Amino acid sequence: MAAPSIFMATPLSGTQLPSFKRHSAFSVKCMSSQLPNDGKTAGSSSKTPESPPTPMATPPPPPRAPKVSTKFSDVLAFSGPAPERINGRLAMIGFVSAMAVELSSGQDVLTQISNGGVVVFVGTSVVLSLASLVPLFKGVSVQSKSKGIMSSDAELWNGRVAMLGLVALAVTEYVKGSALV
Template identity: 75%
Template sequence: MAASCYGMAAISCGSSVTVRGFGVGNQFFVPSSLKRNVNFRGDEQEQAPASSAVPPPPKPTPPPKPKVKTGFSDVLAFSGPGPERINGRLAMIGFVTAMGVELANGQDIFSQVQNGGIPWFLGTTVLLSLASLIPMFKGVTVESKSGDLMTSDAELWNGRFAMLGLVALAFTEYVKGSALV
């Protein structure tokens, strides 16, 4: 008798009620026209009526990318994109060239500069500086050109290590008084 009264309460209140031992799957079926969103068990969340379903909020649009400043003083500012990139690229070329000439001829870095290295240094500096600055003045960032293997962060770190390597090479050869190799 208690089970049938409990079942009647479910129909009159309009909710699906679990009654142990009765019905298929231990649940009474209540038509949706009779449901009033009453929760008898307490562990189920109330369901909103189908007619008042609220659509999900629209996805927010991503913020626009900040405009890249392309002025001369912006690109070559102390914290700008130009100085460290250019110095790092020049250091990478300089370190590899200095080591290559040292292995080929046995000259230390100071002998290389004294024996005609200044025009090569100036030419390389101008060429790499222009090749680095022209895209920066057009608003192209190195991050936009990064790939999976060749990333902008890897270039920065390689340039930093090359700068340290070039200074360490010059210092070591100065202290030693001859070529490193």
């Protein structure tokens, strides 16, 4: 049978209530002692030798993030960090620019492409792809710079929606036979 432990706590008065500030330090102190339970009466004076308290082990440091591969084949692999992000970024720029040109001139997407849009698209694709690949080849992970609303997951979802929007815009204009607006 285990020996009972005695815990001591100090009650708080109304003036000693803890403050719940964001960065306030909070500590708990607890004392424990074991009562001898060897069948003797409470008035007996025999004591059992106590072992010194064992120091608490410090927790291990958090594991480091795995090193990001900078190999060309890993960065541009099907499940790598670059393809979907680059396509999503191009789709976001493409959708916004297609809608802006359509609202300003009334041309549909296919007319925009046939009127010199291919050169602008290729130039934008090269610049945006290089700008997206340089940090990845330096070993910067996509998640390392994402916080709050501007997270890497939000960018992925915005890119996916823009890809669907660009395809839906082109199909709708093709079926309708004219510009959407």
